[in-house]
Amino acid sequence: MTAQILDGTALSQTLRAEVATRAAALTARGRQPGLAVILVGDDPASAVYVRNKVKACADHGLHSVLEKYEATLSEEALLARIAALNADPAIHGILVQMPLPKHIDPHKVIEAIATAKDVDGFSVHSAGTLMTGLPGLRPATPYGCMKLIERSGIALKGKHAVVIGRSNTVGKPMALLLLQANATVTVCHSGTPDLARHTREADVVVVAVGRRNTLTADMVKPGAVIVDVGMNRNDEGKLCGDVDFAAVREALGPQGFITPVPGGVGPMTITMLLVNTLQAAEA
Numbered sequence: 001m002t003a004q005i006l007d008g009t010a011l012s013q014t015l016r017a018e019v020a021t022r023a024a025a026l027t028a029r030g031r032q033p034g035l036a037v038i039l040v041g042d043d044p045a046s047a048v049y050v051r052n053k054v055k056a057c058a059d060h061g062l063h064s065v066l067e068k069y070e071a072t073l074s075e076e077a078l079l080a081r082i083a084a085l086n087a088d089p090a091i092h093g094i095l096v097q098m099p100l101p102k103h104i105d106p107h108k109v110i111e112a113i114a115t116a117k118d119v120d121g122f123s124v125h126s127a128g129t130l131m132t133g134l135p136g137l138r139p140a141t142p143y144g145c146m147k148l149i150e151r152s153g154i155a156l157k158g159k160h161a162v163v164i165g166r167s168n169t170v171g172k173p174m175a176l177l178l179l180q181a182n183a184t185v186t187v188c189h190s191g192t193p194d195l196a197r198h199t200r201e202a203d204v205v206v207v208a209v210g211r212r213n214t215l216t217a218d219m220v221k222p223g224a225v226i227v228d229v230g231m232n233r234n235d236e237g238k239l240c241g242d243v244d245f246a247a248v249r250e251a252l253g254p255q256g257f258i259t260p261v262p263g264g265v266g267p268m269t270i271t272m273l274l275v276n277t278l279q280a281a282e283a
């Protein structure tokens with residue numbers, strides 16, 4: 001018997017239906033939730049991501065605007081657009097797709113977004129609310145991972161959670177969310193010797209490295225919950241995560257849980273962006 005699947009597609013459908021209901025209620029009161037997405041340059045992957053975000057808004061009754069600019073757009077001009085969107089009452093969330101062209105400072109751009117509209121949760125203010133446990137907007141990917149873990153029915157209190165990766169967008173906020181849920185949290189990274197020593201002890205492992213086969217069958221405890229944030233291509237060009245999925249699923253046994261790639265964390269990220277936009281509009 002192999003581990004149970006944590007189905008991000010199915011959970012997304014449930015959560016998105018709730019978003020649509022709440023969005024319709026707000027719209028009926030004259031406050032349709034609105035998201036502005038800004039794309040600078042012509043990175044093909046970014047173009048796909050922003051298209052999916054805007055489509056998800058349209059599909060669930062949120063208003064959205066997509067602003068596309070040439071890679072030569074000046075930092076000053078981008079900051080001016082953000083200032084205008086900050087003042088626009090029809091817009092409750094602002095997302096500037098990363099990465100930005102090299103001549104634009106991403107920190108300056110993120111900090112220019114009004115705190116109440118920071119639906120990516122990337123600003124110093126949002127990070128501070130997470131750090132201190134105050135209410136605020138949470139980064140969509142780790143927020144989605146938390147929802148998937150909750151879905152597994154595992155109570156996190158007292159559990160040992162290992163996060164692999166320490167990025168500002170996934171690893172660090174993930175660790176803080178797990179800590180807030182009363183897990184005992186270990187953060188591993190490229191400088192961690194003997195990664196397996198930590199993961200073998202873990203009740204929950206969140207892998208956010210961006211390298212396939214980072215987590216293999218010999219590295220997990222039977223019955224653990226494995227959340228795979230990776231998005232890689234294997235030798236055949238097929239989408240795969242950071243976890244050696246089939247072998248790890250087998251090693252976890254029937255009490256374990258694992259997210260697939262695709263169909264795990266991926267769909268949850270856009271779903272939580274919708275949830276954040278709704279929360280910003282309800283505030």
Ligand code: GUN
Nearest residue numbers: 095096097098099120140
């Ligand atoms: N680029 C890749 N993922 C993200 C994300 O979640 N938000 C933004 N703004 N840019 C990204």
